[in-house]
Amino acid sequence: MRLLARLLLTLTVPALGLSLGLPLAGPAGAAVAPTPGVRLTGGDISWPNCPKGMGIPSRRSPGNPLPLASATFAVIGLTNGPGWFPNPCLAEHVAWAKSRGVWTAAYSMTTYPTAAQRSAYGATGLWSAATRGGRLRNAGYQQALFNVASMQTAGLDVPFVWVDVEPYPTHPWSRDLLANRQVVRGVVRAYRDQGYGVGFYSYDNGWRAVVGSWRKPGFPAWVPVGPVSNGLAVASRRCASPSFSGGPVLLAQWVQDSRDRDVTCPLLHGRSDAPHPLTALLGTTLRRGDSGPAVTALQRALRMRPKYVTGRFGLRTERVLLALQASRGLPLTGVATDVELTALGAGTVVPGLPNRLADLFTPY
DSSP, X not given: OHHHHHHHXXXXXXXXXXXSOOOOOOOOOSOOOOOTTOOOEEEEEOGGGSSTTOSOGGGOOOOOOOOOTTOOEEEEEOBSSSTTOBOTTHHHHHHHHHHHTOEEEEEEEOOXXXXXXXXXXXXXXXXXXXXXXXXXXXXXXXHXXXXXXXXXXXXXXXXXXXXXXXXXXXXXXXXXXXXXXXHHHHHHHHHHHTTOEEEEEOXXXXXXXXXXTOOOTTSOEEEEOOSOTTHHHHHHHHTTSOOXXXXXXXXXXXEETTEEEEEEOHXXXXXXXXXXXXXXXXXXXXXXXOBSXXXXXXXXXXXXXGGGOOSBOOHHHHHHHHHHHXXXXXXXXXXXXXXXXXXXXXXXXXXXXXXXXXHHOEEO
């Protein structure tokens, strides 16, 4: 009964509306229309951005600032840290996003259910309560449904939820990595059953500590780089690195001035049609001993491994070029002329990638 009473009490918290004192901007109209190739920056907010002192005893808000006025999107956290405790100013964060006219998504911290939570929710769900794995999946499922109820109460209508999987000191994961995976499976299934897209937020060591070497390449990844100098540049470069789970990296995060800031990755914001990068080199001859950006473009077009893309035309580049000439029936000169550049795509158009922002965010 105590657990039920606490559940009913916490479900009412997001409905407090605009009484908590967060600053709101005036109406800003609809979010900016997405354009392929245009990188966007934004921020994520949750209980740390509530007025100072709010929240459960183990997770009182420090009163961190809301995203910058330049933010074009926001990812709103649904919990006050651990599962089954809602962000105490979720409704205000939703109202803030709507008043700013920003693209909006959601994320949920996911935690291992306590003994009381496993007892209360382990038998409620899709899986048999006769097995430990079934009980854990059921508990994870109910944890996600709790967050869905919080979103509905706060008026947060989004197409996608990021599932945060990382060590959590006040509500630690079990030492059984397979058991932890069962909880995450239940969480993911619940969101998908409710019609939400799902991706994962984590980092290499954190992911391994919770679920081990679990690979989930079919789920997008959101990755942090921490409080680094030149955070935007570092986070943008992180977009091109492999993710903790094997999934495509769509968002990257850095910390600056007590704010969690984020940038979209090319797989999310897309790209416009563009001339092939070798087109500008037509009329140029490249041979062993040359160096510079033109050689770098040639090495990339030859699909040489990144560590060999040096901008210096050496023996290795010559050998790769000779292999291309042999495969196309061209004279084996080891020299790149318009013939070789055209064979590699010069003069063509590189097709663009669509902007996928609407797959993850609602344009308020």
